[in-house]
Amino acid sequence: MNIGIPVERKQGEGRISLTPSAVADLIVAGGDVFVESTAGLKSGYSDEQYSRAGASVVDNQATLYNSSQLIVKVKEPLLEELHYLTSKHAVFCYLHLAANAHLKKAFCDIGNTAIAFELVESEVGFPLLAPMSDIAGKVAIQLGMDYLMSVKGGMGILLEGGYGTPRANVVVLGGGVAGFSAAKRAASIGANVTVFDIKTSALTRANSLGVNVTGLYSQSQVVEEYVKNADLVIGAVLVPGKSAPVVLPEFLINQMKPGSVVIDIAIDQGGCVEGIKPTTYANPCYVKSGVQMLAVPNLPGAVPKTATQSLSGAILPYVRSIVECHGRSGDIDVVAIQKLKGLMGAVCIKNGQFE
Ligand SMILES: NC(=O)c1ccc[n+]([C@@H]2O[C@H](COP(=O)([O-])OP(=O)(O)OC[C@H]3O[C@@H](n4cnc5c(N)ncnc54)[C@H](O)[C@@H]3O)[C@@H](O)[C@H]2O)c1
Numbered sequence: 001m002n003i004g005i006p007v008e009r010k011q012g013e014g015r016i017s018l019t020p021s022a023v024a025d026l027i028v029a030g031g032d033v034f035v036e037s038t039a040g041l042k043s044g045y046s047d048e049q050y051s052r053a054g055a056s057v058v059d060n061q062a063t064l065y066n067s068s069q070l071i072v073k074v075k076e077p078l079l080e081e082l083h084y085l086t087s088k089h090a091v092f093c094y095l096h097l098a099a100n101a102h103l104k105k106a107f108c109d110i111g112n113t114a115i116a117f118e119l120v121e122s123e124v125g126f127p128l129l130a131p132m133s134d135i136a137g138k139v140a141i142q143l144g145m146d147y148l149m150s151v152k153g154g155m156g157i158l159l160e161g162g163y164g165t166p167r168a169n170v171v172v173l174g175g176g177v178a179g180f181s182a183a184k185r186a187a188s189i190g191a192n193v194t195v196f197d198i199k200t201s202a203l204t205r206a207n208s209l210g211v212n213v214t215g216l217y218s219q220s221q222v223v224e225e226y227v228k229n230a231d232l233v234i235g236a237v238l239v240p241g242k243s244a245p246v247v248l249p250e251f252l253i254n255q256m257k258p259g260s261v262v263i264d265i266a267i268d269q270g271g272c273v274e275g276i277k278p279t280t281y282a283n284p285c286y287v288k289s290g291v292q293m294l295a296v297p298n299l300p301g302a303v304p305k306t307a308t309q310s311l312s313g314a315i316l317p318y319v320r321s322i323v324e325c326h327g328r329s330g331d332i333d334v335v336a337i338q339k340l341k342g343l344m345g346a347v348c349i350k351n352g353q354f355e
Pocket residue numbers: 118129130132133134136173174175176177178179196197198199202218236237238239244245247264265266267268269296297298299300
C-alpha cells in the first residue's frame with residue numbers, strides 16, 4: 001500500500017496530515033510513504049525528517065499521486081488537485097460533502113474512493129473531528145477578540161472588560177466540542193458566556209465551566225433575545241453528515257449591535273448563520289449591517305505546529321488499520337476498509353458511487 005502525503009494548498013493552511021514519527025509507524029506497518037517536498041515545513045517538519053523516517057520525498061504533485069493509492073491529506077482536494085486523482089485512488093481527509101455537491105460529483109465522475117475524517121466514529125463520537133474542533137473553538141475566540149478591537153472595525157471592547165466596565169457577552173450556538181472549547185476560553189478570560197444546544201448533556205457541561213457560563217436550550221425566541229445583546233457570537237452546531245441547520249437567521253443580523261462579531265465555525269458544513277459566506281485567512285472578515293462576519297473553514301490551519309501533532313496522532317490508528325488490512329496488495333479494497341472499526345460510515349464515495 002503506497003500512501004501519498006501532498007502539500008496542503010488551501011489558503012492559510014499550514015498543516016500536514018502525518019508527522020515524521022507517524023510516517024515511521026506506517027512504514028513498520030507495511031506501508032510505503034511518499035511525501036511532497038516542503039509539505040511539513042509550516043508544521044515544523046523538514047523533508048530530511050521525513051526521509052529519515054523512511055519516506056520518499058518527491059518534488060511534485062504528479063509524481064506523488066502517480067506513486068500512491070491512498071492519499072492522506074488534511075483538507076478536501078481543491079479544483080486544481082482533482083485532475084491528479086484517478087479511479088485507483090482513495091482520499092482520506094476532511095471532506096464535508098454535505099456542503100460540497102461539486103466535489104461529490106467530481107469524485108463520482110473520477111470513480112475514486114473518498115473517506116471522510118469527520119465521519120469516522122467511535123464510542124465517544126467523532127474522534128478525527130474532535131481534535132480540530134477543539135482547536136477551532138480556541139482560535140475563534142482569539143479571532144473574535146481581535147475583531148472586537150476598533151482598529152479591526154469592531155466596537156472596541158475587551159472580553160473581560162476593565163476596571164469598572166462591563167464584561168462582553170459571548171453567545172455560543174452549539175455546545176459540542178468546538179462550542180465547548182470556545183465557551184471555556186471566553187469564560188476563562190472573563191466574558192459572560194451563554195451556550196445554546198439541544199442536548200441537556202451539552203448544557204450541563206457548559207454550566208460546569210463556571211458561574212459566568214449559562215447553558216440554554218436552543219429555541220428561536222431565546223436565541224434571538226441573547227444574540228441581539230451579544231458582542232461576539234460563535235456558530236458551532238453540527239448535525240453529522242448533513243448541512244448545518246440555521247440557528248441564527250439573517251433578519252437577526254440587522255438587529256445586532258454595530259461592531260459586534262459573528263464567527264461561524266460550522267461554515268465547513270454550510271454554516272449555521274443564514275446567508276454567511278465562506279472567507280479566508282487572507283481576508284477573514286466582511287461587514288453586514290454593521291456586524292463583522294467571519295467564516296474561515298480551516299481555522300486550525302493557522303496554528304499548524306499545534307494542529308498537525310493533534311491531527312496526526314488522531315488519524316494514525318485509522319491509517320495504520322487501512323494499511324494493515326491490505327497486506328502487500330497495492331489496490332484499494334473498499335469493502336475491507338468498510339469493515340474496519342469506525343470506518344463504515346466514513347466511506348462517502350466507493351469507487352465513484354455515493355454511499
Ligand atoms: N471552521 C473550522 O476550521 C472548523 C474546524 C473544526 C470543526 N469545524 C466544524 O465545527 C462544527 C462543530 O463541530 P463539533 O465537533 O463541535 O460538533 P459536535 O457534534 O461536537 O457539536 C455540535 C453541537 O451542535 C448541537 N446542535 C445540533 N443542532 C443544534 C441546534 N439546532 N441548535 C443548537 N445546537 C445544536 C449538537 O447537539 C452538538 O452538541 C462542525 O461543522 C465542524 O465540521 C470547523
